[in-house]
Amino acid sequence: MKRFAALIDRLVYTRSRNSKLALIVDYLKHTPDPDRGWAIAALTESLDFPAVKAGTVRALLGSRVDEELFRLSRHFVGDTAETAALLWPEPSKPLPFRGGVGVGHVDGAQPQQAPPRPSPEGEGDLTVSEAVAALSAATRSDAPAIVASLLDRLDADGRYALLKLALGGMRVGVSARLAKQAFAQAFEVPVDDVEELWHAIPPPYAPLFAWGEGRAARPDLADVAFFRPFMLAHPLEEESINLADFAAEWKWDGIRVQIVRGGGQTRIYSRGGEEISTAFPELVAAFDQEAVIDGELLVRGDAQGGEAASFNALQQRLGRKTVSKRMLADYPAFVRVYDLLAVDGNDLRALPWTERRRQLEAFVPRLADNHFDLSQIIEARDFDHLAELRAGARDAAIEGVMLKRRDAPYVAGRRAGLWYKWKRDPLTADCVMMYAQRGNGRRASFYSDYTFGCWSDEGELLPVGKAYSGFTDEELKWLDKFVRDHTLNRFGPVREVEKSLVLEVAFDSIHASKRHKSGLAMRFPRISRIRRDKPAEEADRIATLRGMMT
Secondary structure (H helix, E strand, O other), X not given: OHHHHHHHHHHHOOOOHHHHHHHHHHHHHHOOOOHHHHHHHHHOOOOOOOOOOHXXXXXXXXXXXXXXXXXXXXXXXXXXXXHHHHHXXXXXXXXXXXXXXXXXXXXXXXXXXXXOOOOOOOOOOOOHHHHHHHHHHOOOOXXXXXXXXXXXXXXXXXXXXXXXXHHOOOOOOOOHHHXXXXXXXXXXXXXXXXXXHHHHOOOOXXXXXXXXXXXXXXXXXXXXXOOOOOEEOEEOOOOOOOHXXXXXXXXXXXXXXXXXXXXXXXXXXXXXXXXXXXXXHXXXXXXXXXXXXXXXXXXXXXXXXXXXXXXXXXXXXXXOOOOOHHHHHHOOEEEEEEEEEEEOOEEOOOOOHHHHHHHHHXXXXXXXXXXXXXXXXXXXXXXXXXXXXXXOXXXXXXXXXXXXXXXXXXXOEEOOOOEEEEEOOOEEEEEEEEEEEEOOHHHOOOEXXXXXXXXXXXXXXXXXXXEOOOOOHHHHHHHHHHHHHOEEEEEOOEEEEOOOOEEEEEEOEEEEOOOOOXXXXXXXXXXXXXXXXXXXXXOOEXXXXXXXXX
């Protein structure tokens, strides 16, 4: 655990991406199995311990330290794991750890026995594998005792690492992509191969490390419905491109998904490779072809005559482990298919877009038309005509335009000159700051999350959104000082502020919402400008925002 704790500590205080990469490479090369596998899974948020939650830790701290001290400290620090690690009393004598606990299922991992083994840090140190074994075996009734016994074996840095491992939310600036690149660099293997294998092999990734170190052949995925890394687009920054070289499609406002059938299984993956099959059982049942498709997951809306509804409707289905019959009926999901990556055992990714499109048009009729349809090509005379069509597209489910080079293969990640996204211009509204809350990670000391509102016809200020991006570091310091100088009330970590500061908020679209008092929900709100020049009473009205609804 000492090596893992040191890695986390250094990652927290390292801003440079290349420096973070070097730290992870060094850790992977010099840490034995299975510790390094569990550690990298923790860094990429791939572990889950159902019996251990933040409430477990808070209750446990309540039995060891004064509750008011913990509350005040948590508010100041801004992070439960860090607060608990610092406040946890040092035991006068380390409590014994009862080893030999079997590792349960962790994100698809098969149960295995954690063998007693000496720690790479020396005799007596708690290993990452021992911690994972104990946390995986914990039940809600014995989780507090297990967590306490582990904390008692560690110093403050180790406790912080353990709690981040247990609770998730590392916030050390390590994306899954960075971790995969570190693995590829550490063992000198192609990152595209790592991408494919990563999601097919559960933590602690023993076969992946064996292949990387040359101790075994590349794992065979022939009978696995495995994830293929998505091809991504660059924002279009030039005034125009030669439209003869590109095909144009609408950029739909759902979530990008990949549906894979292989080895008798059908799986649905999000853009990050997370499996979301359980939330959309009707699509899993309907996709019965041996193929891999790339498309946009949407929900049909009655108001659009069966066409795609807004993202707000899709949100009702996301993140669910079970889906009721009523949910299936009220929010029927379908996929607008963009691309065909493989079919009938043939990998098509190396083919140019024109050939994949030809095969896609022949393939889509094989699918159930109530759950799948084909993304249509936008017919435009030239780039200027396309710009006119884009400017007039305010459909509830359209974000903008995708431009795909006709001779481009399907390659992982963003490759210059192949795909572009041309999002429609954002909407803006002048809103009044109402509440603020501290951020997380390096923003834990700043009030950086802002709730803002607009005026109703009755003169009441109603919340319409929340944003925590769009401003510079200097503007953040100014906003933080404004919150501290103009606080009216305190509600736990939330500060109600004087309703005097106008923020210009940019957002992609706005939709009706029953969850908000204003009846509105913004899509991707961000702070565009701080309007210190504008009186709060001149901010926009709710009626104005309703007029922007699609």
